[in-house]
Amino acid sequence: MIRRITLKEIANELNVSISTVSKSLKDSHEIGLETREKIKAFAKAHNYRPNNIALSLKNRKTKTIGVIIPEIVHHFFSIVINSIEKFSTENGYNVIIAVSNESFEKEVLNMETLANGHIDGIIMSIAKETLKKQDFHHIKETIDLGIPVVLFDRVISEIKCDKVIVNDKQAAKEATQVLIDDKRENILLLTSEDYVSVGNLRTEGYLEALKDNDIEPNSNLIIKVKDKKGSQLEMSYLEDELEKAIKSQKVDAILGVNEIYAGSALKVLKKNNISVPKEISIISFTDGVISRYSSPSLSTISQHGEIMGERSAELLINKLTGKTSSNEFKTEIINCSLIKRESS
Amino acid sequence: MIRRITLKEIANELNVSISTVSKSLKDSHEIGLETREKIKAFAKAHNYRPNNIALSLKNRKTKTIGVIIPEIVHHFFSIVINSIEKFSTENGYNVIIAVSNESFEKEVLNMETLANGHIDGIIMSIAKETLKKQDFHHIKETIDLGIPVVLFDRVISEIKCDKVIVNDKQAAKEATQVLIDDKRENILLLTSEDYVSVGNLRTEGYLEALKDNDIEPNSNLIIKVKDKKGSQLEMSYLEDELEKAIKSQKVDAILGVNEIYAGSALKVLKKNNISVPKEISIISFTDGVISRYSSPSLSTISQHGEIMGERSAELLINKLTGKTSSNEFKTEIINCSLIKRESS
DNA sequence: ATAATTAACTATAACGTTATAGCTAACAAA
DNA sequence: TTTGTTAGCTATAACGTTATAGTTAATTAT
Numbered sequence: 001m002i003r004r005i006t007l008k009e010i011a012n013e014l015n016v017s018i019s020t021v022s023k024s025l026k027d028s029h030e031i032g033l034e035t036r037e038k039i040k041a042f043a044k045a046h047n048y049r050p051n052n053i054a055l056s057l058k059n060r061k062t063k064t065i066g067v068i069i070p071e072i073v074h075h076f077f078s079i080v081i082n083s084i085e086k087f088s089t090e091n092g093y094n095v096i097i098a099v100s101n102e103s104f105e106k107e108v109l110n111m112e113t114l115a116n117g118h119i120d121g122i123i124m125s126i127a128k129e130t131l132k133k134q135d136f137h138h139i140k141e142t143i144d145l146g147i148p149v150v151l152f153d154r155v156i157s158e159i160k161c162d163k164v165i166v167n168d169k170q171a172a173k174e175a176t177q178v179l180i181d182d183k184r185e186n187i188l189l190l191t192s193e194d195y196v197s198v199g200n201l202r203t204e205g206y207l208e209a210l211k212d213n214d215i216e217p218n219s220n221l222i223i224k225v226k227d228k229k230g231s232q233l234e235m236s237y238l239e240d241e242l243e244k245a246i247k248s249q250k251v252d253a254i255l256g257v258n259e260i261y262a263g264s265a266l267k268v269l270k271k272n273n274i275s276v277p278k279e280i281s282i283i284s285f286t287d288g289v290i291s292r293y294s295s296p297s298l299s300t301i302s303q304h305g306e307i308m309g310e311r312s313a314e315l316l317i318n319k320l321t322g323k324t325s326s327n328e329f330k331t332e333i334i335n336c337s338l339i340k341r342e343s344s
Numbered sequence: 345m346i347r348r349i350t351l352k353e354i355a356n357e358l359n360v361s362i363s364t365v366s367k368s369l370k371d372s373h374e375i376g377l378e379t380r381e382k383i384k385a386f387a388k389a390h391n392y393r394p395n396n397i398a399l400s401l402k403n404r405k406t407k408t409i410g411v412i413i414p415e416i417v418h419h420f421f422s423i424v425i426n427s428i429e430k431f432s433t434e435n436g437y438n439v440i441i442a443v444s445n446e447s448f449e450k451e452v453l454n455m456e457t458l459a460n461g462h463i464d465g466i467i468m469s470i471a472k473e474t475l476k477k478q479d480f481h482h483i484k485e486t487i488d489l490g491i492p493v494v495l496f497d498r499v500i501s502e503i504k505c506d507k508v509i510v511n512d513k514q515a516a517k518e519a520t521q522v523l524i525d526d527k528r529e530n531i532l533l534l535t536s537e538d539y540v541s542v543g544n545l546r547t548e549g550y551l552e553a554l555k556d557n558d559i560e561p562n563s564n565l566i567i568k569v570k571d572k573k574g575s576q577l578e579m580s581y582l583e584d585e586l587e588k589a590i591k592s593q594k595v596d597a598i599l600g601v602n603e604i605y606a607g608s609a610l611k612v613l614k615k616n617n618i619s620v621p622k623e624i625s626i627i628s629f630t631d632g633v634i635s636r637y638s639s640p641s642l643s644t645i646s647q648h649g650e651i652m653g654e655r656s657a658e659l660l661i662n663k664l665t666g667k668t669s670s671n672e673f674k675t676e677i678i679n680c681s682l683i684k685r686e687s688s
Numbered sequence: 689a690t691a692a693t694t695a696a697c698t699a700t701a702a703c704g705t706t707a708t709a710g711c712t713a714a715c716a717a718a
Numbered sequence: 719t720t721t722g723t724t725a726g727c728t729a730t731a732a733c734g735t736t737a738t739a740g741t742t743a744a745t746t747a748t
Contacts, residue, residue, distance in 0.1 A: 001488060001489070001490040002489060002490075003490065004489065016697080017697070017699075018699095018736095019699075019700095022735070023697090026736090029695095030697075031696065049460045050735070051401075051733085052462060053734080058703050058737095059703085062397065064440070071426075072426040072429070073426050074422075075633075078416050082416040085416070094440055094457065094458075095440065095441055096439065096441075097429060099429050099430070114438075116394075117396045118397060118462050145347070263637040270639055289634055290633055290634065293607035293608075294637050294638060351704065360727080363727080363728060364728075366705070366706060367727090375726065376725075376726055379727085395705070397705095398703075398706095399706090400733095401705080401734070402706060402707095402733050403705090403733085
């Protein structure tokens, strides 16, 4: 085991001061050329690397970004992380991951740990439980400590920080319009409970499209999937409700707020021998792997996770490097796009 | 913006020495009860938190684990990370993520950054390109620096460190046997190129099962999917080859080394109006979301990513905390299990 | 010849901790 | 009275850096 050599050790070996070594390695003209070269050669030969922790302490910068997300095993979030990681690395930042598991308590804990620790800033998407509780003190406190925060996808207006969101409402409206243009008038909406901001916005878009086309919204056609820890229960709830719905009334299209819901819907329809898209047409949010490999493949609204991740990282790094002022905040809106596949 | 208070500031405020403050907060009996309580109260009131970077410098420990994986947007790897994150957090460690993108160069870079930086140990799965190149100097150098490394899933025997793998060969053999027991004798194998250790082992298991049942292996029934950056090309290669194969000979079963391959196979079969599992039965590795939501759903071999992640983190943390000796290495083998669904 | 300048280096403090050793006053033991 | 002990605190070094302010000795200007 070869321990990393330090400036002090180099200084001792070569009988010069630590300052001389430090300056030589920075190629400072304060040090004579000969000494400088000798020290650089020695450092190289011994594979000297500055101790980043010491530098972090000195500079009060860790060059590390913390990311708090509700889930990792999730197509959209993993895309976003991937893209944050990519952009950050390219700009000399490391990425620490923390998972809230949709739990308020864990999110607060994560935030605390990150804020006391080795990070310069935080990118996060808020846990469902936190949205439900409406308690955002942890986020505000972090911001008060001078740690920049960027929120993405699930955001809340009462927090003053940079944000990256998707035009959820508009996208849902457009998708609904596409279904209506295809002469579908009994469109069932599979959405989440109201406190989830994105689900809510998508529901609004759906309703607005109906209104624009003078279609009376029907509450029996809106299924709000109860949020259960342990998604198995959640899914069987969805399947039961959906089955009841299609048996008790006419349904000729389904709009799902994510691909898990749409994928489950596909199963139910298949079980009931309903052909997609002939009898029922489907469009869903989240352009993930289910949409591509299901059969029929699903028409989806892509939220462009790569772009969201990149923009979030960019906004944060701009704050960290002082490129943008620390008390002006931007909200970037990413435009969704509809990817047509077999289900519609 | 409220900057975090330091020991020094507390000391100045209360007219005591830094030592006194430090010891009081550690509840040291060297300090009188009254002073101690006063200091603790003051610290609490000002929300004192020790500066973890200073502690890291002092203790030469960062309480952070680095994870290098080939991909994040990948069901198996995201499960493993999730589980590493969970176990690590529970044991007081943070997790830094680095993605190699299957590239040797990026893996080396990641390793360098992590090794110079804020981590105590590394958990990794080796990039395909690295496996192909057979160049593992970066991993060895990191180990030589005294940074413990744990390899999972894609490992290599020439590196001395802890490892967590799956009984790939045995699992492939058993899955093949299941197909044979179902009277399928023309089993097509969809595998990766030979240098990917796990693909190779799975191929071996397949061949062994054939041999045990006196079935002559047929090289036309083995498709080695060419690895392309940009998985679109990779997939169309697979689809073309598979289509050729099923048209030119009898095939009554398919074994895929991952669910993307199997999912693509499903598409090809559907396109050719071949019914699954009646005409062709399918089993694949990777129990991901495609397997569950495809139709028919895929019978898969689960590699138990949660367990792999947890074991990897446990092995590493045991090394970091000195629970296990730093020069004895373990290889843990996780048993796969076959999950039967509709495709077989 | 004396002062001013410069080249080439060194000492020191600081980032925020903690562990070790040291100091002082009060009290107890001999 | 002198020595020893203890309680309660402080000073210092160290972790590995870098920036600032010295310190020399040699060179140049006047």
